Amino acid sequence: MPMDNFIFGRYLPMDSIIHKMNPAAKIFLCFYFVILVFFANSLLSYSAMCLFVIVLIFLSKSPIKMFFKGIMPLIWIILFTIAIQILFSSGGEMIYKIGIINITTFGIKNAIFLFMRFILIISLSTILTITTDPLEISSGISILLRPLKKLKFPVETFSLMISIALRFVPTLTDETKTIMDAQRSRGVDFGSGGLVKRVKSFIPLLIPLFVSAFKHADNLSIAMESRGYRINNRRTHYNNYGWSNFDTLSLFLAVFISMIIFILRK
Amino acid sequence: MDNSVLFKNVIYKYQMNTPFQHTALNNINLKIKAGSFVSIVGKTGSGKSTLVKHINALLKPNSGTINVGNFTINSKTNNKNLKKLRRKVGMVFQFPEQQLFANTVKEDIAFGPLNFGYEENKIPNIVEHVSKIVGIDKDLLNKSPFELSGGQQRRVAIADVLATNPEILILDEPTAGLDPEGKKFIMNLINDLNKNQDITIILVSHQMDDVAKYSDEVIVMQDGNLVKQCYPDELFANTNLLKKYDLQMPVSVKINLMLNERGFKLNDLHLDEDDLINAIINKLKEC
Ligand SMILES: Nc1ncnc2c1ncn2[C@@H]1O[C@H](COP(=O)(O)OP(=O)(O)OP(=O)(O)O)[C@@H](O)[C@H]1O
């Protein structure tokens, strides 16, 4: 099956300790470290965080190229935010001033931190998606959401929704490609001409795609009901992800890293 | 104008420069003569669809060139200026009914010609003409394509492509998922287009009966390589070749073999069922 779907296709099946971690632990830690990034506020604490992420990348055995691919789509947003920081912040020593443009040491320092923050967060989430199968992610999320059941939140339904959505990403990507090819053969030029023409050229793509998505939903719901699916019943799962010593260790490691960051913080 | 199709050293890899890189076409050289009926066969995943997508530049080769009439496609071909090529080369995909989108059947059929800049006052004639060819009743033309049955949708999708009046028609498993009646109708239609309107047909198919019966030439793909291009009788007369390439034996060949085993020898291999029946009758008369 073709696997070049753009969002979740980044999963690389490999054999590393990060790949083997419990998905719930991995997702929790990923969020935890992303939040931790926001606590770093000095050169030292940022460096420590970077060092830690580099070690993680190394441990995950993933090619560096994949990380650049994660950053590239966001590069303009990153550059824009940085430019605003550099050009318009006040405080610190003034280096250059013209009109409303205000370059200060403070601004430059902030811009550097902001840049590192972006890179760190993208790298952390990339490590998660590279090392975790989409199905593992959805099962991990459902485990993490389990406490919400007390609040009458439909956890089982919600997690099933996520796994079905993930399951259909490759299918719909494939269909998108086929339909685009078919309409191109009929003389459609996607993404050329004026704005109105461009938007219009997507109608022959979107309508068949919706039709097919509804068909899939219809077929799937019939298949599920005929196999006894009832809403919000507790289900058992095909895969049960074990908890290893390394998962416990990683939680302790997280506490340890947090301590380091808080010590190096100003 | 000679509209032959020519592949020269064509290489295509999916997902270049990623860990998933996969060579789908490995140095393909071939020639398809204008006006001929050529079938492309091979196991699933052997690269048939990838091959035909190069003919109207939906995919561009990593290296090598493709000539279609006076068009040349290579790795540097610009995505603009492809309209003339795509107008010349019609493409019917597997499950083409997926491409239907317009409010009415009529509008769906008119979509291609409008894109290719046909004059608006000619459109009604075109719609009427092609819907007759594919056998869609007049009263269906104002219905939504989504209200039609699967078989009718397939016909509309084929009409969509015929409406642009292609000189080369590529069909990727056009009969998949149809009932025997519908299959026969589509195959006769394709054959008719080839014989009476001189449209070059390039058919991708797993139905060896159709391939044996209709094609002038067969191209066999295996693991991204073109392993054989020959006349159908040469391929289907040779059971070892069929085994080697993982191809099914057409029913007509099977009957031939079975008759042979029982000592009822026919002089030639007959791939068309009518020919076969006649040959058997003649032979019986001789006895
Ligand atoms: N978008 C894609 N990304 C990656 N690999 C692909 C892609 N599309 C096809 N492939 C691979 O390329 C090879 C050739 O595919 P292709 O679709 O041309 O085969 P096919 O001969 O048409 O098969 P079938 O008879 O099943 O339609 C297969 O191994 C397939 O897995």
Ligand SMILES: [Mg+2]
């Ligand atoms: Mg195919």
